[in-house]
Amino acid sequence: MSRRPTTRRLPSASVVGALPADTDRDTLAAIGIGNPLVPMQEAPRVTATHPRVLAALGGSADPELRRVAVAAGNVVDPEIPVLTLADLGVLRRVYRPVEPDGKIVVALTPTYSGCPATATMAADVVRAAADLRSAVAVEFVLVPAWTTDDMSEQAGAALREFGIAPPGARPDPAGPIPLSLSVRCPHCDSRDTRRTSRFGSTSCKAMWACQQCSEPFEEFKVL
Amino acid sequence: MTPQLVSATAPNGADHAAVPSSRQADMADMADMAEYLLWLGDDALVSAQRLGEWITNAPELEEDVALGNIGLDQLGQARALLSYAGELLGRNEDELAYFRDDVDFRCTHLVSLPRGDFADAVVRLLLVGAYSEQLYAALTTSADERLAGIAAKAIKEVRYHVEHAAGWAVRLGDGTDESHRRMQDALNRAWPYLDELFDPHPLTDHLDGIAVDPATLKEPALQRITAVLDEATLTVPATQRVAGGGRDGRPSEHLGPMLAVMQVLARAHPGASW
Numbered sequence: 436m437s438r439r440p441t442t443r444r445l446p447s448a449s450v451v452g453a454l455p456a457d458t459d460r461d462t463l464a465a466i467g468i469g470n471p472l473v474p475m476q477e478a479p480r481v482t483a484t485h486p487r488v489l490a491a492l493g494g495s496a497d498p499e500l501r502r503v504a505v506a507a508g509n510v511v512d513p514e515i516p517v518l519t520l521a522d523l524g525v526l527r528r529v530y531r532p533v534e535p536d537g538k539i540v541v542a543l544t545p546t547y548s549g550c551p552a553t554a555t556m557a558a559d560v561v562r563a564a565a566d567l568r569s570a571v572a573v574e575f576v577l578v579p580a581w582t583t584d585d586m587s588e589q590a591g592a593a594l595r596e597f598g599i600a601p602p603g604a605r606p607d608p609a610g611p612i613p614l615s616l617s618v619r620c621p622h623c624d625s626r627d628t629r630r631t632s633r634f635g636s637t638s639c640k641a642m643w644a645c646q647q648c649s650e651p652f653e654e655f656k657v658l
Numbered sequence: 659m660t661p662q663l664v665s666a667t668a669p670n671g672a673d674h675a676a677v678p679s680s681r682q683a684d685m686a687d688m689a690d691m692a693e694y695l696l697w698l699g700d701d702a703l704v705s706a707q708r709l710g711e712w713i714t715n716a717p718e719l720e721e722d723v724a725l726g727n728i729g730l731d732q733l734g735q736a737r738a739l740l741s742y743a744g745e746l747l748g749r750n751e752d753e754l755a756y757f758r759d760d761v762d763f764r765c766t767h768l769v770s771l772p773r774g775d776f777a778d779a780v781v782r783l784l785l786v787g788a789y790s791e792q793l794y795a796a797l798t799t800s801a802d803e804r805l806a807g808i809a810a811k812a813i814k815e816v817r818y819h820v821e822h823a824a825g826w827a828v829r830l831g832d833g834t835d836e837s838h839r840r841m842q843d844a845l846n847r848a849w850p851y852l853d854e855l856f857d858p859h860p861l862t863d864h865l866d867g868i869a870v871d872p873a874t875l876k877e878p879a880l881q882r883i884t885a886v887l888d889e890a891t892l893t894v895p896a897t898q899r900v901a902g903g904g905r906d907g908r909p910s911e912h913l914g915p916m917l918a919v920m921q922v923l924a925r926a927h928p929g930a931s932w
């Protein structure tokens with residue numbers, strides 16, 4: 436089993452910038468700099484009972500399909516490594532092809548049309564299945580279109596912990612024109628925040644700043 | 659290269675072959691369908707390329723990122739559309755993007771205009787976005803399920819792009835004398851190209867139920883545009899339209915030089931991957 440990439444939240448730039456050059460190791464360690472004992476945040480482990488894995492299998496009891504579905508579900512988003520494909524909701528189906536000798540098919544759906552991470556996700560799924568000695572082909576399906584509602588509740592918690600504000604509820608298209616509600620700061624929980632840009636480092640994120648704790652943060656946009 | 663986008667409802671070639679009498683009609687339909695997909699895919703691709711030119715040239719870093727991201731969304735839409743067209747034509751998306759000449763493209767003139775001022779980018783994003791918003795909304799109910807799926811994906815992205823353009827249009831249009839003047843100049847430059855987007859064309863009649871008659875998109879798109887222009891204190895120009903002809907292989911004079919930049923690497927090193 437290949438080890439999943441692990442990550443941890445880096446100390447904020449404002450903290451680092453405020454430190455005098457001769458700060459001693461203990462002080463640095465206390466705020467998580469250069470301290471190997473600070474736990475790395477890992478994506479929550481996906482098991483065969485994860486709702487997305489069950490849905491992808493569509494009731495199949497085929498043990499190889501189940502192993503592949505769990506492995507594919509545990510692949511993480513290369514841009515946001517605390518989100519598994521199962522929690523992100525992009526794992527759609529795992530099935531055997533019509534041709535008897537064909538590869539098992541893992542169907543994914545892209546989050547955004549041009550998201551460059553989809554290619555990496557596909558390659559990682561193929562690799563994760565190969566670790567189990569299963570040959571798979573990845574296909575991308577667009578229908579129905581992915582929405583942030585496809586993300587699990589676990590995904591929201593993992594994002595917040597990672598320092599990214601999770602997406603809010605999707606506005607009711609039949610309802611009144613939605614007001615732009617402020618987004619809660621993932622660092623200090625304040626609602627006193629303002630959006631600094633509609634676009635962030637990836638298609639799925641916008642940039643915000645917290646007026647309470649002064650930290651910048653990203654928001655996973657509602658889609 | 660990334661895996662091809664496929665839909666659960668990909669056309670089944672075996673079914674076509676089984677009924678020879680309907681095959682010719684199917685072939686004609688496929689050619690029309692491919693042509694329509696080139697309309698949409700080429701608009702998205704060329705617009706994405708122009709937006710990409712803004713990276714490192716926008717007025718602020720956030721805007722470099724924003725225009726780059728919008729271009730990336732459009733590039734994703736273009737890939738889905740051109741992959742589909744390519745399957746019908748027996749060519750792949752890269753061949754369609756890199757190995758066609760300007761007269762083989764089917765994009766409108768508006769998307770291929772040179773980068774210009776930042777105000778030009780804002781105006782163009784607003785005009786093209788308002789058109790695309792109506793187009794993709796209508797296509798979500800296309801009888802072609804694969805196209806409907808691409809549209810359902812694209813519409814959510816395009817709405818966000820239009821909001822972004824509208825925000826800038828109001829901020830600059832209702833801003834300083836200088837920003838107002840530059841926005842109005844940009845609007846005056848772009849306006850003659852707007853009508854081409856809504857020109858009726860026999861192709862969409864052939865694809866009844868699948869494609870959308872562009873003329874039907876004009877009124878709702880103009881409503882959206884003029885509402886923004888009002889708020890931005892900008893005036894709808896009273897200018898004559900230009901001839902257009904992009905859908906029929908008469909591209910703007912600006913498309914060729916843009917393609918030269920976009921295609922040079924793929925043509926100098928055929929088969930290269932990166």
Ligand SMILES: [Zn+2]
Nearest residue numbers: 620623645648
């Ligand atoms: Zn805060």
